[in-house]
Amino acid sequence: MCRHLAYLGPPLPLAALLVDPPHSLLRQSWAPRDMRGGGTVNADGFGVGWYPPDGSPVRYRRAGPIWSDGSLPALAAATVSGAVLAAVRSATVGMPVVETAAAPFAEGPWLFSLNGVVRGWPDSVAALAGRLPTRDLLTLDAPTDAALLWALVRHRLRAGAAPVDALAGTVREVAAAAPGSRLNLLLTDGRAVVASACGHALSVRVAEGSVLVSSEPLDEGPGWRPVPDGHLVHGTADRVETAPVGLT
Numbered sequence: 001m002c003r004h005l006a007y008l009g010p011p012l013p014l015a016a017l018l019v020d021p022p023h024s025l026l027r028q029s030w031a032p033r034d035m036r037g038g039g040t041v042n043a044d045g046f047g048v049g050w051y052p053p054d055g056s057p058v059r060y061r062r063a064g065p066i067w068s069d070g071s072l073p074a075l076a077a078a079t080v081s082g083a084v085l086a087a088v089r090s091a092t093v094g095m096p097v098v099e100t101a102a103a104p105f106a107e108g109p110w111l112f113s114l115n116g117v118v119r120g121w122p123d124s125v126a127a128l129a130g131r132l133p134t135r136d137l138l139t140l141d142a143p144t145d146a147a148l149l150w151a152l153v154r155h156r157l158r159a160g161a162a163p164v165d166a167l168a169g170t171v172r173e174v175a176a177a178a179p180g181s182r183l184n185l186l187l188t189d190g191r192a193v194v195a196s197a198c199g200h201a202l203s204v205r206v207a208e209g210s211v212l213v214s215s216e217p218l219d220e221g222p223g224w225r226p227v228p229d230g231h232l233v234h235g236t237a238d239r240v241e242t243a244p245v246g247l248t
Contacts, residue, residue, distance in 0.1 A: 002104065003028040003042055004087035004113040004186050005218075006193045008237045009210020014048060014076040018086060021218035029066045029088040033216055034201040038180075042066075044091035045102035049111040050065075050081035051190040057083075057111055062098045082237075083190035085111040092117050092145065101142035105150040109189040112153060115200050115215055116182035118145035124178035128152060149174065153187065163187055163194045164234050168245050171196050175247055186213065194234050196245060197227040204240055205232050211235040 005025060007017055015041030018025045023033070029042040045071075047061035062069055066088050087103035095101065101236060103113035118125055125148065129137060132151055140147045149170060156166035171183045175198065195213045205212045205223045213233060217224040227233050233242050 002087055002089050002103070002111040002113070002115040003032060003033070004016060004085070004115050004184075005212065005214035006085045006111075006186055006188050006195065007210065007212045008083050008191070008193055008235070009208070009212075011080045011082040014050060014079045014081065014084060014086075015073070016085060017218070018048065018076050022220070023216060023218050025088055025214075025218075027067055028216055035090075036200055042088035042090040044097045045089040045099065046087060047089075047102040047104050048076075048081060048086035050085075050086065051083040052081070056109060057085075057104075057106060057190065059104060059106055059111075060104045061099050061104075063097055063102065071121075072188060083188065084191075085113060085186065085188050087113040087115070087186075088122040092121070095140070095144045096142055098142055101144050101147065103146060105141055105147065107154055110154070110157065111188050111190075112150045113186040114146035114149050115184035115186070116198070118149070118183075119178045119180040121145050121178070122148075128173060128177055149183075149185065153185065156157055163192065164232060167194045167196055168232055171182075171198055171245050172247060184215070191247060192234065192236050194232060195227070196232050197229055198245060198247070199229070202227040204235065204242075206235070206238070206240050209237050209246060211237055211240055230233070 043065040046066040104111040184200040
């Protein structure tokens with residue numbers, strides 16, 4: 001499975017999340033500690049999205065392993081932001097390895113990522129997909145479970161759902177349609193972050209006016225705490241709340 005993270009807080013170089021920590025996202029791509037039965041490396045693409053002081057988020061995505069990108073270290077050292085979402089990908093067997101399949105997925109202020117898998121794909125969620133506008137299906141970033149989950153979450157957001165409700169509702173719906181799915185979803189608009197822990201590891205750290213949500217802790221420092229399985233975490237730069245998703 002994939003690894004992902006989101007940060008909100010005082011501006012810092014992307015390298016402080018992606019490259020520099022002892023268990024950075026770069027290291028997690030080839031030496032993850034807790035994949036929970038879902039592969040060993042994350043070599044099928046990566047992406048990072050960050051928010052400039054004004055305007056929509058900027059994305060940098062590639063189809064290859066994060067460790068093979070010679071441009072990333074300099075970019076990450078020079079780019080500073082107070083809101084970041086990044087992911088490394090381990091593709092499900094049979095799904096394409098292309099740049100557009102790599103998170104983060106985006107629309108307007110939103111960035112989205114999946115760490116997980118939809119069981120029984122695609123038949124198990126065909127009925128859910130059929131409820132989406134035809135145009136949304138024709139314009140998916142890629143024919144993958146992650147891209148469809150993003151379309152389902154986005155459809156709820158467009159209808160006016162709060163981010164927590166959009167994420168939780170999608171998790172519940174997909175879990176019912178495709179039992180055994182692993183559904184760690186991650187969503188941010190640069191001001192708040194919402195993440196689910198459903199089948200995979202997730203940790204959160206709140207410190208010095210910042211919140212960092214990550215598949216695995218980036219270091220051995222204090223303050224990291226695991227998000228219980230079957231729960232959502234909703235945080236801003238100075239506050240985090242955790243609540244059950246409501247799975248049955």
